[in-house]
Amino acid sequence: MTLLYFAWVRQKIGRGEEQMALPGGVSTLGELAAHLATLGNGYAEVFSDAKRLRAAVNQVHTQWDATVRESDEIAFFPPVTGG
Amino acid sequence: MSARILVQREDFDVSTEIAALTKDNSSIGAVAAFTGLVRGDDDLVALTLEHYPGMTEREIAAHVEDAGGRWALHGVTIIHRVGRLRVGEQIVLVAVAAAHRGEAFAACEFLMDYLKTRAPFWKQEERADGAHWVEARASDDAAAERWR
Numbered sequence: 001m002t003l004l005y006f007a008w009v010r011q012k013i014g015r016g017e018e019q020m021a022l023p024g025g026v027s028t029l030g031e032l033a034a035h036l037a038t039l040g041n042g043y044a045e046v047f048s049d050a051k052r053l054r055a056a057v058n059q060v061h062t063q064w065d066a067t068v069r070e071s072d073e074i075a076f077f078p079p080v081t082g083g
Numbered sequence: 084m085s086a087r088i089l090v091q092r093e094d095f096d097v098s099t100e101i102a103a104l105t106k107d108n109s110s111i112g113a114v115a116a117f118t119g120l121v122r123g124d125d126d127l128v129a130l131t132l133e134h135y136p137g138m139t140e141r142e143i144a145a146h147v148e149d150a151g152g153r154w155a156l157h158g159v160t161i162i163h164r165v166g167r168l169r170v171g172e173q174i175v176l177v178a179v180a181a182a183h184r185g186e187a188f189a190a191c192e193f194l195m196d197y198l199k200t201r202a203p204f205w206k207q208e209e210r211a212d213g214a215h216w217v218e219a220r221a222s223d224d225a226a227a228e229r230w231r
Binding site: 004006007008056059060061075077078079080081082083 | 119132133134135137138141142163174175195198199200201202203204205206207216217218219223
């Protein structure tokens with residue numbers, strides 16, 4: 001999977017992009033976020049409270065119960081502030 | 084309905100964009116154009132905007148298509164800047180051309196409300212004491228809700 005991070009999510013984790021194999025036992029976005037929280041440091045802080053975050057799978061806004069696949073591009077970011 | 088959607092660092096000229104939008108189409112009787120600027124609240128020095136390349140253009144295009152389905156429109160131009168923008172600079176243009184003003188005004192407001200709530204941009208405010216991320220506002224979500 002390609003994982004992308006934006007805004008303060010990127011700043012706290014320390015990178016804007018990474019490649020990661022889909023962890024065993026993870027099939028939804030919510031489960032992926034819970035797994036990322038266990039990686040410690042910035043990941044723990046970012047993924048500790050999913051309510052503060054939003055996500056997109058393959059560039060489409062998605063809910064936490066969405067299925068994630070090995071070939072997906074998954075982005076995590078704060079609520080948007082454009083316009 | 085024509086659609087011109089740009090995400091860029093460079094500034095834009097509203098007159099030029101409106102001229103391009105209305106060129107050679109005598110069925111257009113109304114153009115509604117909104118420009119967003121960097122407001123200088125509380126000693127703000129600059130805003131820095133980042134976006135999600137790929138998703139940004141896709142999201143904006145989807146909402147332009149949605150607008151075209153709700154109202155009879157001849158054309159839409161949306162230009163959203165990214166990068167470091169100082170107080171007073173232009174951030175975004177939403178220009179809508181239609182036969183009549185009702186559709187033009189409504190579609191312009193609809194598209195701005197969606198740009199504020201769905202388009203993947205993030206702003207960072209720069210003041211003398213450093214840079215801080217802007218938080219999304221509930222009032223923007225409420226504004227977007229009324230179009231459901």
